Amino acid sequence: MEYAAPIARLIAELERLPGVGPKTAQRLALHLLNRPREEVAALASALLEAKDRIHPCSVCANLTDTDPCAICGDPRRDESLLCVVEEPKDVIALERTHEFHGRYHVLMGAISPLSGVGPDDLRIEPLLARLKEGKIREVVLATDPDVEGEATAMYLARLLKPLGVKTSRLARGLPEGGDLDYVDEVTLARALEGRRAI
């Protein structure tokens, strides 16, 4: 026996979400059907409101409900310091540190030729346009510390060099609170390379 058409449709829609397989989609659908109508309506309304109101910031491409976003529009932020990240979620991660007071630029991905993503698929042209305005003095390349993120950082560093802008890369090393013998060889080698005097 198969599910009634509306449940089957709900399961099919949920299954389209990233990381949701058939079993999880089925579990989520049945969970939603067991919740009060108001709760389901609130979820549906939140989905539609986010979809209707959230858009990429016209300056940095971070997701926002205003334009420019709260960070780009904040006069207290240091406009001479720009942090380049892969995804909007990276902006949130860096903001949680409360240590960075400059502005951001979201590339919307990283160079990954084997996944079909090249430099032309990223927001590199808008980055160069921002730099040519002449207000930015330092660019922090905060792409992921993986092969694709490294390639993207190296590619950007090469493009930025003729512009005379100071370019830095996030440091790599050991996570706080970890045990040394549980750290992988590559990270440990990088931490040794980047050791500093105390």
Next chain:
Amino acid sequence: MPSYKTEALVLRTAEMGETDRRLDLLSPELGPIRAVARGARKVPSRLGGLLQPFAQVRLLLWRGKTFDGVSQAETIRSFHELRESLEAFAYASVAAEAALALTRPDEEAPRRYRLLLYTFERLARGDRGEPVLAYFLAQLLRIEGFEPAWSACVRCGRPVHGERRFLPSEGGVLCPDCSLRSGQGEPVPEPVARLAEQLGRAGPRSAEALAVDPGLAMAAARTLARALSAVLDRSMKSLELLDIIRHDAEGSAEHGG
């Protein structure tokens, strides 16, 4: 759940779910493996740093329905040099994409594995990328049975000398008569065709001993890549990246950058 051990090269990774990483691996004895490393994207995970593209690893995996799961991983060689140079990254990406594109499920791949490993080793030790890539592509096409015919016409079988026209869709060159009759084929200078043929038949030592001009080697690599694209019926994204990087590097060299 049954588990197994193997050695493998990591060819491609992709994000999966909240913290997992999907892997395309090439094992010498098991061929292609699609696996998932659970939690590999979490900072405390050991797997994240190890399971990066181009790494040669020793793995313990468990059999899954769609993906096999990585239980343990150990680095044999990280090939970190390929992440620290944009050119090396681009050449290694072309090799990985080509090897990945030609994999067939459940088919052992010892020769392809050894060729890829050798290619990564040469790039990691700083050999120029053009001859390394040309040799890799020539050998890969030969191993997989797609070696183009360079010295005899693919239509009439007559020997071809001098400049010839290459027709990737038919797997080789056309003689002047067949080319004139059909109006097909792209011109390939004789030294390029000769080098492509030579590299397809050379062992690693003799290939390394060849003093090849990088421009000629790149022309041979491009011609061989066209042959591969005809087999795959698509262009290779990593080759586009390599072209962009080479173009940018040439541009900044011209401007004294």
